[in-house]
Amino acid sequence: MSAPETNPETVLSARGLVKRYGSVTAINGADFDLRAGEVLAVIGDNGAGKSSLIKALTGALTPDEGSISLDGRQVSFRNTLDARAAGIETVYQDLAVIPALDIATNVYLGRELRKPGILGSVFRQLDKKRMRHEAAGHLADLKIGIKSVTQNVETLSGGQRQGVAVVRTAAFGKRVIVMDEPTAALGVRETGMVIELIRKIRDRGIPVVLISHDMPNVFAVADRIHVHRLGRRAAVVDPKHRDMAEVVALMTGALEPTDEEKNGGA
Amino acid sequence: MSAPETNPETVLSARGLVKRYGSVTAINGADFDLRAGEVLAVIGDNGAGKSSLIKALTGALTPDEGSISLDGRQVSFRNTLDARAAGIETVYQDLAVIPALDIATNVYLGRELRKPGILGSVFRQLDKKRMRHEAAGHLADLKIGIKSVTQNVETLSGGQRQGVAVVRTAAFGKRVIVMDEPTAALGVRETGMVIELIRKIRDRGIPVVLISHDMPNVFAVADRIHVHRLGRRAAVVDPKHRDMAEVVALMTGALEPTDEEKNGGA
Amino acid sequence: GSGSNDDAGASGSSGEAAGDVKIGLVTKTDTNPFFVKLRESAQEAAEAEGAEVVALAGKFDGDNEGQVAAIENLVAQGVKGILITPNSSTGILAAIEKAREAGVVVIALDTATEPEDAVDATFATDNKKAGVLQGSYVKAALGDKEPSVILLDGTPGGTVDTFRHDGFLEGMGLEEGAPEIKGQENTNGDQTKAQTAMENLLQRVPDANALYTINEPAAAGAYQAIKSAGKEDQIVIGSIDGSCTGVENVEKGVIGATVMQFPGTMAAEGVKAVVEYAASGTKPSGFTDTGTVIITNTPIEGVDSEDTTWGMDNCWG
């Protein structure tokens, strides 16, 4: 396990992360590298430790061992606020929405818009109208059939909830965007929209980490694929050089990665 | 909208179901037919009303209008207990697991095994050992990497939780098994296991309702496909006569179903 | 805190040095100025006698379990005597009996037990008499006006409350349930509750002219309501206690007259009796009335009273 590389094009990287829960080791010496302007897919079996890895990278979990660097500088996020302050936005697998609040409020939670002028600066009044308007706009792009942004999130269908979480992240990420299974509950068409959205984000120059079990979509959008197995990075492969069957075989351990792939790819 | 058919091979059917939430109409005159020994896939956009339909069929929701019949006899489930008593087991989309209880307890919740003899009959003591043993066995079949069935469900990964819910339903369904997106959080291999499990259940003679956004798997396992759109059944198609692109087009309304398909298929 | 270190069990033997005498004091609560006065006086008297006081209390008025636990713990600590203001209930009698069996002398302060001989001795105000004094003053102050009486009681069923209430009616020359009684509320002796109760009662009985109050805070609360309604000059207020705040209120004209009682005397007499018992083995006995005096600045012919100057010199709290 070497010190984090200071590769100039690496945005977010980690070396030797470990997280234990009693007898369970969720992360077992994992490495990670996200390069500028790429879509990095993270795949792996259920319970491989993908979500735990992402939580460690975004401050939602404090690793027992290992180091994380952002833009070559070592960082240590005490909580998700620190990570967000550094420009990292995340869609967590369990969505992190507040059921009893409405959609617009959920989208803007933690970075509410205030009214212009004295109402906003002195009386700190929220600009609810604008937040509703813009949230409705963002959601319309995804076409997940949400009728009113003043509905409580608890009244939404499973896929619609996921859409809300995705929209929030996409709208606010500045440096890195991380999505943990953003399309799991989405329909065919809606999934397509999210994949399109991910492309658009990359085109704005923001790198995206995408965790997904959906191989066709992973292959459709990923620049590189990080294969996670038994709590650590097993390989990083280039989707242009490997087909789906090979990647699944790597994931389950049926196939051995090449040395280059083992060491984090080209 | 006609009275429920008394087709002898129809196990579970519904006619003209309606459910409104204030201004939102989640189910808008939906029909439904499940035949003996088949796997019926239900597909549709996010928010189309698939989960609402399934909730109405399994007693989790009382429809405002419409009728439901089981084995040709009209039924009205006041709650999920009624439906289970009639042999209908369901994996709900939000899983319905109790985070603070362990896996084995969750699997057997509501139909616990008691110790043999006087300990069980008089002192009503649970046979925890047997429940753990059998739950572990069921879960091992799915290969979702659960290490101990005495772990609390809240410590499981997203996919593992889903596995617990699936195992519970598969083990106890007698008449009908309903699964609302059972593989959404599952990995490639684990999804394969669940699809295999669904086949096995059908082979035991129990019909299965599978809601899924995963078209390849729907086509791999379904005998018929119920396409849901805007709160009602838009068509029932035979996967042998339609390809994926056509079905997706039906789902989004880009393609018109044939009259036969519109009326519930052959 | 304790300086002495008495391991001696609870033996009935006499003749020990006074310096080793530990005395328990158990009050109903620890938050009433009356009980605070008892505690302070007991501690003063004990210091003078070279004894030591451990003060415990119930958690609320009527907390039998708390008082019983206090008695048990004091006996376990080896006290020579226990001074107690017992709850009205007979619930603590068994514990008192056990304590006495263990050779501890038990003296009731302020409130007698029922039956009275459950304890060795009682040092208390004759509350019935205090009530009669209050009633006779109010009756005299009304002169020949037709009485229209409001009663602000304490807690239903309380021994002291019942004595005072009955005494007042006797002093007024009224029967329980007489038509002259226009309204009654329980206040728990609490100023806030009394004010609210009086406000509500005045809505129903706008012509009230005589007011019985269980204690001085109740009187002060009632006065506030009366003042808001602009009826200060219409209603004669009587009370019982003799706290310094109460006497001040008499001086300010808030209360017409109050009946003073003397907790300091109760506590001091109690401590002396225990010390005496420890020294000589002689147990005190019987009921000792520690006295009652009407305090008012508008004395009325035929009713003995003292003025507030005397009151301020002798008040408690």
Next chain:
Amino acid sequence: MTSRSTETVPPTALKGARLREFIRQPLLGPLTALLIAVVVFSVATDNFLSTGNLSLLLQQSVVIGILAVGQTLIILTGGIDLSIGAVAILGTLVMAKVGLAYGPVVGLLATVVVCVAAGSINGVLVAVLNLPPFIVTLGTFTVFFAATQLYAGSQTYAAIDGVQTALGESLDLGVFMTTYGVLAMLAVYVVVWYMLTQTATGQHIYAVGGNPQAAALVGIKTRKTLFLVYALAGLIAAVAAWAAMGRIPVADPNAFQQANLETITAVVIGGTSLFGGRGSVFGTLIGMLIVSVLRSGLTAAGVDALYQNIATGILVIAAVTLDQVARRRAA
């Protein structure tokens, strides 16, 4: 603030949002219960609906009414405050004793400082040490109560007239006599309503109460929010202390011992969930009025204290049942 451009704006659903927002805060049930109670007592008794009686009813509700606002804030975060009454009483004693020594204005300021400090102690224990609010505030209740007794020597202290009793001054509104205390209470409700519904802090309070883990994940400073709420409850207790001195111009260390239960009752009857995240401060106002109307109406009807208790108990349950039914209708 980065946000994508929004050419596509859906034509739907921005209208009527305000009204729906109002109805969604399920005030309908409590309001109905209140109306029924008022109508019943107006018919059943002669003097319930007199302006004098209604004015009294409001005045008698002021202290609990103000404290209930603090309680609402805390319950919205999923907590509970058993110390709220003790803090207010400590406040009255500080006001009286410091006022005696340094003048009433200093006394008032000292009250604010002490009450906010007391609330902040709760805040630190709950927000920073992550302890259960029930135990924290039960513990500090005991401590504050005992400290007040020691500070007061179990004595009462009379208010110096003027500033200290300002909120007790009467105010003639022509048809209606009331006090400045009643206005102060209403002002507290309006200000906190504004904070809860119109500012980011308010939304964060709901979020922290609704799902603390999710709130932390989306980047809300949950600890800061929690601390703020407890400190704010302390400030509100200071206002309540001031109002209490106006109502009863004596600082009594034994006053308002039932304030905790009474405020919680008002909050819950008002439809706020004890699990946090759902409710409104106007619900609390209505809840508080329901209890006051019941008490006052039963008194006006000449019901004896014990029977009054039985009736209040039953009617409170009835009010909540009504609310439950109304909500099921709405769903």
Next chain:
Amino acid sequence: MTSRSTETVPPTALKGARLREFIRQPLLGPLTALLIAVVVFSVATDNFLSTGNLSLLLQQSVVIGILAVGQTLIILTGGIDLSIGAVAILGTLVMAKVGLAYGPVVGLLATVVVCVAAGSINGVLVAVLNLPPFIVTLGTFTVFFAATQLYAGSQTYAAIDGVQTALGESLDLGVFMTTYGVLAMLAVYVVVWYMLTQTATGQHIYAVGGNPQAAALVGIKTRKTLFLVYALAGLIAAVAAWAAMGRIPVADPNAFQQANLETITAVVIGGTSLFGGRGSVFGTLIGMLIVSVLRSGLTAAGVDALYQNIATGILVIAAVTLDQVARRRAA
């Protein structure tokens, strides 16, 4: 019961389950706090650790200790019972008055009937009408308390010796003197522990408290479970009433007014979550003992009542802090 055949049995994880189960019930924190308190008071005072004092401590804890079991059950379902003390007091009066009229055994039976009925009223309101337990039990508390006062005519009634005071009889265990009441309390703990951990009903109680919606979806009769718990709490209150008559052989309508807060405190210090679904009855036993030890130890140390209150308040918070720290370690 249908279940698939299970040829494949994983070799793992059936071992050590019991131990892990014990540790997972996070009793470590409360236990440590209890031990520390015992050690400190043993060193600091002469007579705290005497068998006489410890025996007293247990006897003084019996009534609250028994009631706390009922409270634990209710809190595990996510509820709260503010009426539990009032039900027990009603029980003592029924025992005494009916006992006087028809003999002590009939009195005892009447107590059981009345207490279970009282609990069932709560149960119906919570389980069937779906009302918030806090309001329900606050309402019934008021009603039961007032009803007791009316029934007793605000008088106390002495116990007839014998059956009624049986749980107060002493029992010589050689080294240790105790009462049958203490044994009864321990028996209640063991029986309820068995029910909670070894029977299906117990698991359903946890499930209903942990996630009521999910519990209903998986087919648990949530209403039946809730009702059962409240009725059971009534039965336990009857046992507490019997023990109370043994301890103080007088039925007093004003007794045990703080029982609600004291039982809730014991439950929460014992590590049971007020949000339901997590906790254990032995935690409650330890929680109750912690408070008793603090009270008794401070008395033995000669601390005055008011300072004792302050110390207890602080120490209770300290005990919970310790628990919190221990749990974070364990995680």
